[in-house]
Amino acid sequence: MDLTTLERLPMWVGGRAHAPTTARYGEVTNPATGEVVRHVPFANAADVDAAVLSAEAAFPSWRAAPPLRRARVLMRFRELMEANKKDLAKIVTQEHGKTLSDAEGSITRGIEVVEFATGIPHMLKGEHSENVGTEVDTWSIRQPLGVCAGITPFNFPAMVPMWMYPVAIACGNAFVLKPSERDPTLALRMGELLKEAGLPDGVFNVVHGDKEAVDAILTHPLVRAVSFVGSTPIARYIYETGARHGKRVQALGGAKNHAVVLPDADLDFATEAIIGAGYGSAGERCMAISAVVAVGDAGDALVERLAARARRIATGPGDAPGVEMGPVITRAARDRIQGLIDKGVAEGATLVVDGRRPAIAGHPDGFFVGPTLFDAVTPSMTIYREEIFGPVLVVVRAESLGEAIRLVNANPYANGAAVFTRSGYAARRFQQDCEVGMAGVNVPIPVPMAFFSFGGWRHSLFGDLHMHGMDGVRFYTRTKVMTARWPDDGSAAPGFHMPVMG
DSSP states (O other): OOGGGOSBOOEEETTEEEOOSOOOEEEEEETTTTEEEEEEEOOOHHHHHHHHHHHHHHHHHHHHSOHHHHHHHHHHHHHHHHHTHHHHHHHHHHHHOOOHHHHHHHHHHHHHHHHHHTTHHHHTOOOEEEEEETTEEEEEEEEEOSEEEEEOOSSOTTHHHHHHHHHHHHTTOEEEEEOOTTSOHHHHHHHHHHHHTTOOTTSEEEOOOSHHHHHHHHHOTTEEEEEEESOHHHHHHHHHHHHHTTOEEEEEOOOOEEEEEOTTSOHHHHHHHHHHHHHGGGGOOTTOEEEEEEETTHHHHHHHHHHHHHHTOOBSOTTSTTOOBOOOSOHHHHHHHHHHHHHHHHTTOEEEEOOSSOOOTTOTTSOOOOOEEEESOOTTSHHHHSOOOSSEEEEEEESSHHHHHHHHHHSSEESEEEEEOSOHHHHHHHHHHOOSSEEEESOSSOOOOTTSOBOOEETTEESSOOBSHHHHHHHTEEEEEEEEEOOSSSTTOOOSSOOOOO
């Protein structure tokens, strides 16, 4: 079916579009125009239960499928995602607002996780020790958990869910996805493509909704594990509630990612890198650079370059040629970001580039905020302390690399950070001393490839394991250790004493 023509979206349960029982619906808007493009159901507990029961029923046979067979389904899914990438990107741009090129890039990064997951036959191999005792062997095996769930944010409707379900499914689990209600259509389309790829009905399911649906997932007795990406307060709630109900939980929270620029850096290179990392996707990335720490003599020259480049950013609808930055996701998000800019001015920061209320020709009702740049920001200011999640860069001054690293480490968020320098010594010191989950040297958005894992420290992550990579395999499986002896005459029967190998 053509989902983009539907006035009301269905759920995806048991390998097909599924009409919800809920009477509650929300609006899905095109951020560039402000128009409502379709309505999304807000699932109730019965709707969530239907999806979970579908996944539970599909789990035994999918678990029994050889890992290579599961990998081949994902190989076909990868091919379908590539073949449909441009159409999928159009859905992302319509509901999220990011540019088509940015949308395609985010889908590509999701496909990379699928490519990683196709190697699951190798990654599920355990360890084996022969003759740990007399004629006793011990080995470990990895087994799937059962029904797993993902609760994902609006900013990456393709990539972030694909951090989760390809690995979970490859490991032999069934999956229930609760995408953001702000841009939900792509999740349904991925369900269709998974079915086309040969995934058995019920292994992948989609429910839409708000807190009612989330709570139903967190408290459902058949859901074994929950993955989440979103704001820190909600991540903490997800972690605490899920753990209280006996679930394995990984909950990634907010960020305030820093870019430290040293005086020896190539300032032209650093400027272009920071502009893309700060204003790309209208700053609505969990790895966006939002705080620039200008060290020593780098400050004035860097701010001058950033300001000049920010003023040249082409802002407009994401599907228009030449546009570099689209709108933010909702009217409420726009108003919140503009309010924080007002607060920055009121608290004494220097507003170098003002992006409030930009005039976008032909789009008077779009949710646009222009590139905004602050200088002379201090750590006590609201615009430094809060995650703005919009196209706002703040520049903080520091006298030394040590002072800059202390700023990074004092921040409650610890998702990512980067340093721009030509000095190997400075880069290595930054690598050793900065306390974040992901760090870059002359790389402003150090998002790891799919065969490494994504995750932060401190208030940016609740849980022990990061997403995708081998941490993803560990999260979606549990280890069983086998110990076996095969006596031929019963003479080695154990007694009542503590068994001792050797």
